[in-house]
Amino acid sequence: MLVLQSIILGIPQGALYGLMGFGIALIFRSVGTMNFAHGNAGMVCVFVAFSVFTATGSIILSILCGIIVGFLLGVIIDKALMGPIKHLSHAGMLMITLGLLMIFEGAAQLIWGTDYQQFPELLRGEPLIMRLGENKLIMPLNDLLITAVAVAVSIIIALYLKYAKLGIATRARAQDPIGAKVVGIDTNMVDSLVWGIGISISVLVGILIAPKTYIHPGMMGNMQIYGFTAGVLGGFESLFGAIAGGLILGILEKLVGAYISPDYQLSIVLIIIIIMLAVKPSGLFGKKSSGRV
Amino acid sequence: MLDIKDVTVKFGGLAAVKEMNITVEKGKIHSLIGPNGAGKTTLFNVITRVIQPVSGRVSFKGDELLGLRAEDIIFRGVARTFQNLQLFQGSNIYDNIYSGWVHNYTKGMLSLAAGKHLAFGKDARDKIHAVAELMQISGMLKFYPAQLSYGVLKRVEIARALISDPQLLLLDEPAAGLNMDETSELNDILVKLNRDGKTILLVEHDMNLVMKISDRITVMNFGAKIAEGNPVEIANNREVIKVYLGDDEDAAS
Amino acid sequence: MKKFVYLAVIGLVLGLLFISESFMLMIFSSIIIFGIAALGLNILNGYTGQVSIGHGAFVAVGAYVTSVMSMNFHTPFILNILVVIVCAGLLGFLIGLPALRLKGFYLAIATMAFGVAIQQLFAAIHIFGGHGGLYGIPRLIKSEFGMYLFNLGFFILMYFIADVITSSPVGLKYRMVRDSETASKAYGIKLSSVKLNAFVVSAIYGGIAGALYAHTITYISPADFGLGLSINLLSMIIIGGMATLEGGLIGSVIITGLPFLFSRTKVPMSIIIGALIIIFVLFFPRGLSYGLKMAFLKYLQMPLVWFRKLRARRAKRDGDWVEVNGKKIFYTSRGEGKPIVMLHGNLGCGLWYSRVMDLPGYRTIALDMVNFGRSDRIKDSEMSSYALYLRGFIEKLGFKDVFLVAHSLGGAVAMEMAFDAPELVSRLLLIDPCPIDGLHTPEEHYPFLELYKSNPRMLKKSLLAIAPHIGDMKFLNSLTDNAYLMNRDSFIAHPRGLDKVNLTERAKSFKKPVLVVAGAEDILINREMAEATADALGGSVLILENIGHSLMVEDPDLFKEVLLNFDE
Amino acid sequence: MLQVEDLKVNYGHIKAVKGISFYLKKGEIVSILGANGAGKTSTLFGLGGIVKREGSVFFKEENIPSSASVKSAKMGLILCPENRRVFPELLVEENLRMGSFARGEFKERLAFVYELFSKLKERRTQTAGSLSGGEQQMLAVGRSLMSDPELLMLDEPSLGLAPVIVDELFRVLVKLKDKMTILLVEQNALKALKISDRAYVLQNGNIVHSGTSAELLADESVKKAYLGM
């Protein structure tokens, strides 16, 4: 019973991890930058959404604003910071994103303070309860929504990448930048677009977990670590690996929590990453071990 | 000195090198030429143990090389240079040349406490100055690679390969990117090295250079040897001309 | 060795200055401790090129091991530190193993995961005090000053060890692995063992820092050693300077020290540190230590330059001024008889001939050319302009048939003038002159020439290099002083001008006797250049053993002998 | 059609192209010949805006700035790069669709390309990475043709191909001649000269010979440039 309930609890959590990992993998695969500021970029925009919400009281408007600001932030990061350093080493890009991570945290502290802010749940009401004899399985409505949104967003982006002209161009640019240039794809524009979409996804994740974690400057810290883990587990080379990796992670985490101890949840998960990276850096669903390293 | 027997290399089912046979004789300059994608660099990488062939044997002075790893090759007296300069950008020229010798320091960390490295460094210094003198880069030892011209850096690469006093020198396109003067200086250097008893295996596109200094030339195309001989023979070989210039008969018609 | 003495003394003085304010000593201690950890990270990241954002874990291991041991078993510190070294080293080895297969971003993720995992494990294990951490860790030395000195001592020791390692063959191997794995392999470097070595060494540094931290602050908790610390350590070496020994300490001054300045304001530190990281990566990738070094070379010795100039101006020199085209030219004259005019080289003045002025039967005249010494400055630094002023000078003094002696750059001026007005010159003695077709200075030397302007020590060294047998250091010192009287623009303009010299054509019509003298040990003008110059002028060559670039200061008697022989 | 003046391309220290000038008239096939490392690919990369360059390039009387790959592609100055550079994980048809990214009517051009290379039509739902070398080369050429090029720059299209396929490829090039101007970089000099009107010979980043194909075929200097004799 505990197993089943843990799995059910793990799915929404895992869906969020997967979505986070998806955003990170999207940027990494297309542009070649592992964005260590992914979570905090989302966090800042969630604060923006929060400000809009307090000013207007409209959830829809605030979410829209947050996501749009997230998109713009992504574009700005690409144009202002990543553009000039595309030639730099990976270490250089890594440090820039680490710097951004700190700046976002500091900026949020400066502008919005360190208080925990409340953001409403998108769906309220009685949780879904399934009775199985003596026991019952519970799934709160908001978790259901989270899962649905995560799945929907991944499907939309998958369709976009598969069929839209710009989507194909994004994949093309990832596979061969020179080939993309010679057919006239504006690789700079594609990069900005990818950054925009990536950060928007992070904002969405932030908004979805906000009712649970509340809004504060450190809200996305662990989420980002889980996002990386999801990416590593599923393999950064395949976008949907990240989603699957996230789900596995979410369920695994709940099982560890239930059967070993919640204290070891994070450590065990992280040790999994290290082992995974050492044994099969391409992830569970990655095709090859080479690629961008 | 170096015997390559029936070496075949495949990349994803495609044969990049097919049953190659080359024998490099001691004290000779042996050149390996052929158009892009002919498999020269692949063969080079087999010798330097970067790539494992599917079959075949590579022996150097009678010892089998294929069982070794890339980092063991230098200990056997085989040193190489790289086509697109693999200098250590963060070290000055002195240390760059030193790095061709430092593999001989095999003691552990605790030996540092005993100061063993100091004597090693002192020995190395004389060698470095001697090689630098030979390659005419004595004045540049304190500079970093980014401060020097491409021609000088190419010489640094050769110096680094020379310091361990290898018996076989593998040079990967040493003339690529050099201007006429630099190429002619390189020409002199190679001839001098050869005169001093170094065996050289050269992969090179600059046909002027190859024809001038080679004792023997092997021509490759599509992973296979199509001709071998001295420069004059090669220059007049129909196959070679066809590879380089295209289908002769076609042109004539 | 000097470095370590300086470090110790500066540290001691700082400690003494703040002895009454022990919180400052505590801040200094923290700076030093994180400096040690950053030094270790620099060995891994700066020297070996292996990114790590989990370095806080090693610091944590050091801190927890020593705390648990000393609190529960009351073991002596010396034993603790040995256990810390073993534990941290082992842990470094463990994370090093998977890291062997990883590079760049993947390595960053793995180390980050490792760092957070270790932090979480410490938080979860009861004996380590859980999230609350441990407090009341015994201090090794009661007084804050003592503790500071203890930490300082450790820092200097660790700094010394890092210095030995990085300058040894092992350090060279680190750098080889960092710069090119392909080439390292080809030159016999076992990548895995070098990387593991760096991981272990670096981890030990972290562990030692952690142990010192625990005994200094006396309170540790997992939160102190999280991702934040790891990023901070990385920031230290980025801001301080990658692959430099002092970078970690400089970075630590900023990253550890700065927050205490802001602790009573509301400015979040992370925004400042984050901005610093980005600024440094984008604009100053070599970090503050490089910046400080350059500033030291460029500006810090400026007072010395002024002092030397002043001393040169004040020094007693007998002589007269002649005005040519409105510019005063200073010269020294000695003896009576056949006139000999002596021209100095770049960075020189008449003083270079002071040891050879006494020639019986001759009137020797050594002048400071315009732009040099005590003569006036002119706008450009062209050889042809100097030649014009020289001609004016000779005409003003009313000489005809002058015996012209010229050194180095002066050689170019002398030739230029002699070809313009052959009637004024009877014979030409050229000491290691600028070659007839110019002297090329590689572009890479110019930044150094730029530095000579403001760094007397480097200038003195280079003068010594062109006059290796000068012997008398006082004389060298005064030559250095006088070199600073030269027009500042000329430091760069002269080599550029010499590069452009080409007198081969004009030399053909010159028919007077010429002797070119060159030192066998000259590093500027070699035998071939001297011969080519002599050939072009139809003169003869004399190569002197055991002489460098400057015969008249290196062996005055030989100079006189050569001169007299030539005049016969 | 194309006027190039004093084109220079540098990679850091290395001067790959040292100031060359040449032109193409509408409807011509012009070859650039030369040994490996002579600067041919760099020339095309400079023209196509892939790398930074100096010097002026006029295409259809309009100045093309450096690094303007999007602009030149939109104007119909299309590069078919060396080593194919197809998108390995995209389907053949997706690759072709990307070919018409900047210009060209997708459906109409697709029909044209499929007609030209019927092999590609058979393989259109395969990923490009699963094609053989020759098929990939056809895909690369096909992809360039998708954008309805006015000037097509082909970089070593015969590289690594078996002779039969090379022949086929050159037949296609001849067919295309009346539809577009072609700038051909080839190692297979005799073959290239056979189909081109004029040619330039590059050596060490400089143009050392130029002339009509017939002149160059008769000239020993081409042989020298290649064989160093």
Place this chain on the structure above:
Amino acid sequence: MKKLVKGLFVAVLFCAISAAVFAGGEQEAVTGVTEDEITIGTFQAMSGPVASIGVPVANGLKAYFNHVNANGGIYGRKINLIIADDQFNPGKTTVEVKRLVESDGVFAMVAGLGTPGNLAVMDYLNESGVPFVYQASGSSRLAVPPKEFVFPVQPNYLVEGNVMVRYLAEEKKAKRIAIVYRNAEDGIEEYESVKNAIKLYDSKLVEAIAIDPTATDFATEINKLNAAKPDAIIVMLFNPQTPPFVKQAKQYGITKPTFLLSYPNAAVTFMVLAEEAAEDVECMSWVDVDFTDADFEPFQIYAETHGEGEIPNAFAVAGMVAAELFVEALNVAGPTLTRDSLVKALESFKDWNGALGKGISYKTYNEADNTCRLGKQSMYVLKVKEGVWVRHADWIYYAD
């Protein structure tokens, strides 16, 4: 030249040493006290994750001291409060407190925030003889063993655990009690106390769950809790964790049992964050304040500094209690203020009642007497009714 440098160097060294020797020479009569000013210090998390507690505590302190200063100070002396930000990081606390004592020369410390920080500096302050009045921490180690210069006020978690069990067993008749607690020193202390106290009654501890202080999702824990079927749940969590815990627990169907929260949660913030899940939740409290009464005098004092209509939250009230107690002690100590006279004054407090703090007692210092520095030992219970905390049960005392 070299000689010159060396000479200069020796001179500098000499100056430095003499400066070091003479710096401490001149001492004031009483550190931090002048004719017209008393300098005191406090450390608060003004930034970082715990700033939501640190900032209001500081606001409470400021409000009360401003009020005192505006009314002429104490025996003509104004109070000058220096607030050091330690970001709830004990490493920083140590340095900041040293700075306050050694560099700023404070007379006393008032209201340090946080168990880790307080534990890290209490010995140092005690050894330095700096009176340390009020710690915003419930750790019993501040009071036991007693330290001469350390005066805790808040009831500690040993007391709270005991009182909670007594309340649940005696008044609520709960048979199956569960506890969730922070997996940190303070949480464990309370858990141990609950475990011991429950033996006195006819109740059972059915589940005890430790919660990682950084966790945000409690699904697993709630799952376990649900299985235990408790009548009452003691929640020993702090601000960012309590509301989501209660919220999630109710979402997952735990609606019937009583939730009894630890006293740091007795604030409006809980209601704001927990929203409707807050209803009927009970909470321990030790400051007797009616937050709905805007005319209450301390609220007026608070509004003087922070603006009309501003009402302090529980943490601000804690700050004000600290200030109130400290000011009272200064008054008792009289015009010739020394550290010893302050200690004497505090030791004279017997069940002292201020406007906010009630029932605070100390005894003359005696290292063997564990009760001489206990401060407060009784608590009462609040309950959320229609979105406000309402007094629910009367003072409950420690049960042996």
